Amino acid sequence: MTVRRITPSNLARGLGAAGHGVGHWAAQRTSAIALVPLALWLVVALRSGAAADHAALTIWLGSPLNAMLMVLLLIAAFYHAALGLRVVAEDYIHSRARFLAVVLIQLACIAGATVGVVAVLLITSTS
Numbered sequence: 366m367t368v369r370r371i372t373p374s375n376l377a378r379g380l381g382a383a384g385h386g387v388g389h390w391a392a393q394r395t396s397a398i399a400l401v402p403l404a405l406w407l408v409v410a411l412r413s414g415a416a417a418d419h420a421a422l423t424i425w426l427g428s429p430l431n432a433m434l435m436v437l438l439l440i441a442a443f444y445h446a447a448l449g450l451r452v453v454a455e456d457y458i459h460s461r462a463r464f465l466a467v468v469l470i471q472l473a474c475i476a477g478a479t480v481g482v483v484a485v486l487l488i489t490s491t492s
Contacts, residue, residue: 389448396445403438423488432489436482443478447471
């Protein structure tokens with residue numbers, strides 16, 4: 366007798382054997398697509414001398430457009446990192462430590478994004 370892992374209702378709703386569909390996959394792809402133009406913008410800006418020294422970087426980040434794009438880059442990058450690292454933890458940690466690892470990953474990414482956004486806002490407010 367074969368045990369069916371996908372229930373008929375999950376099959377009809379498009380959910381796989383894991384029972385949670387493609388939401389995580391779509392979120393990771395969406396954040397990756399958002400990161401492409403943001404990363405290209407940052408590379409072009411840095412190559413043009415925006416970060417030649419502290420004063421130049423402060424002036425550059427003082428622009429509302431640059432500050433907004435930097436905040437979007439930070440949020441997208443840390444969100445994308447959290448999604449990817451969560452998958453790694455779920456795939457390779459097979460003990461009770463998995464939950465702790467996932468929580469620590471989420472907290473670290475939230476902290477990193479928060480510190481980055483606050484830093485950009487502080488630099489923007491002082492220029």
